[in-house]
Amino acid sequence: MESHDWLDTECAALEQAGLRRHLRTVMSAPTGTIHLDGRDVVLLGSNNYLGLSTHPQVITAAIEATRNFGTGASGSRLISGNNELYTTLEANLAKTKNTEAALVFSSGYAANTSIIPILASEGDLILSDALNHASIIDGCRLSRATKKVYRHCDVEHLKALLSESTAFRRRLIVTDGVFSMDGNIAPLPDIYEVATHYEAMLLVDDAHGFGVLGKDGSGTVAHFGLDSEGIIQMGTLSKAVGALGGYIAGSRALVELLINKARGFIFTTGLPPATLAAANTALDVIRSSPELRQRLFSHAEHLKTALINLGYTLLPSETQILPVVLGSPQRATNIADALLAEGVFAPAIRPPAVPPDTSRLRLAVMATHTETEIHKAIAGFAAVIP
Template sequence: METIQAERYAEQLSAELNEIQRKGLYRQLRRMDSASSRTVTVEGKPLLMFASNNYLGLSDDPRMIEASVIALRTFGTGSSGSRLTTGNFILHEQLEKQIAGFKNQQAAIVFNTGYMANLAALTALAGESDIIFSDEWNHASIIDGCRLSRAQTVVYRHADMADLQSKLANSSRYRRRLIVTDGVFSMDGDIAPLPEIVRLAEQFDAWVMVDDAHATGVLGERGSGTADYFGLSKQVMIQMGTLSKSIAAEGGYIAGSAELIDLLRNRARPFIYSTALPPAVIAAASCALRIIESEPERRVHLCRLATRVRSGLEELGCRVMKGNTPIIPVLIGDAETAVRMAGELEREGVFAPAIRPPTVPSGSSRIRLTVMASHTDADVDCLLHAFAAAGRRVGLL
């Protein structure tokens, strides 16, 4: 019986995998054999990286590495427990104070991942008596956080303020109203209409939460994100971000009022029940924040290169989504063609994998390009040449 059951088990899983392959959505891991930099070695092949979220190019910065090494030698390899038991190091407290200042907030709290930060905030702040309004293109971690919160969740059309207003108007019976949005949308690279969201929140007595994973280090006068970009740091009550993209370490955070952060320490399950991030990671993140604040020229260079990539692709005839961030989606359409295009780009020496459903809607598969501050104008020339050659072979140009 056990053998028959095992065979049926394998058959069911194989059938599901075959269906994924039939739809052109099968995924395989690609092995990186080098540090995440402007050039990488992928499974033994040197390639120019144009798909990393390492926007400021800090992941292999010698200062970051040295900060990690010092922390490693001083505090050891692991944190040994949760922050509320044995895992709270002085480095964690220093980083949280640093994040709060960077985000122009009273306090901050660090989580092991950005995913966990969103789950923590949404489940701790909203429950069955509350309602959450979520942009339809929000990150999966926000979607999952909304589900786990048990609050009523209403999805409004992407960046559609008329739709959001109409939905807010019918929500007076709920105890708490929370509007949550990505600051920069990860797959399209567009920026949330935060001034209009804040205006509606004030009109309907709602709270605003912004996921700044892809805006931190990139947007704003100080590089601190979407609220900084629009001059709304004091109006956005809950500011989430990651330590794993521009900050080039690992983890996530929530910044806000002292009361908010104290509540999360006491109620957020991903914080309470997770072993704390190791000191070496925290030290690297702290170093990155110092670099971001002291070297604004990185953002200037990044913006210039991103503009050049966009205009160059448009001149080639590519379908480039509008925006002004380092995320530059080139729409392909069907998943199979997108995979072929990624393969041809790799033949030309550029690593930029295809993005397919369910990450993006059906029919909108794409090459999601990202620019880094460590890229050069020569790198951009190589990218545009690769797109021209690959696009012609695939039949897109």
């Protein structure tokens, strides 16, 4: 059909720029080694940081919930989809986050695109870190508030923008807790101080810190020992928790308003019972298993040191996310392909997920990687040094 010809033209343009994406089919669970395109490869591209998506207790809880509640929620939460598994999970989340209440959404993307337009709209100002996640950027767009982007983790720049913001009705600062493609941690104590001084709200996206940082793995805010009452925490159940879903943890009043007004909460079906039960059990495992976090950080340190010794350039990550910066999209893709041939799956991340000229391999270790798998990964990198 002629009216659709532009689709091929657009795909060809992406190919030309080295930015075309292709789906790969994984034929096994996301453990340290996966079956991909007919062979076993070490997985360095998963957010299943603690290996909980295959934890026996978590799987048992998911099976049990399916037996008791069926496979789907069969309704939006405000109609008939709000079963008791939600109540249990949200109480567990609020306990973990040390907040009055928590509300679960169908994904982290839905949580961010829902809450930001509730917290800020026309006449308000949003201050957003330059490297915030796409779901935050989209939430800001939906809000119709004025948005100003401050330089990555630059608190002085944030302060300067806030000092000119008196004409706005409300101010909202939003930042990733752990930056998803860089692995560094936002300077939350300084940001919180500035937010308090300028009477701005602070929303922290803890997608990559939850389960991993802070006492009992409760996240970036806990990592810094900050007051959980003064900070709105968003997170996801799809990464260290090993399931699916997003959440907002904060005051009872905030949760009430979200239940009444958040479009990404109201106009969608509830999560499957298996997912809710898996997430709830995973939270218990996270709280009682500090050894998983120790192993995760020990693997991260080991891999980071080995790659630096081999001459690779890594961004100064403080977490399980290790970015090996390579520059052009083509270079990142070529090295990812060479690594795959060596039995190591380290996906290339290209614009728009990262800024131009900073295409990279975003490596993520898992607590459940074996020493042998980490050694195999290092040997793969040694074999393909550019």
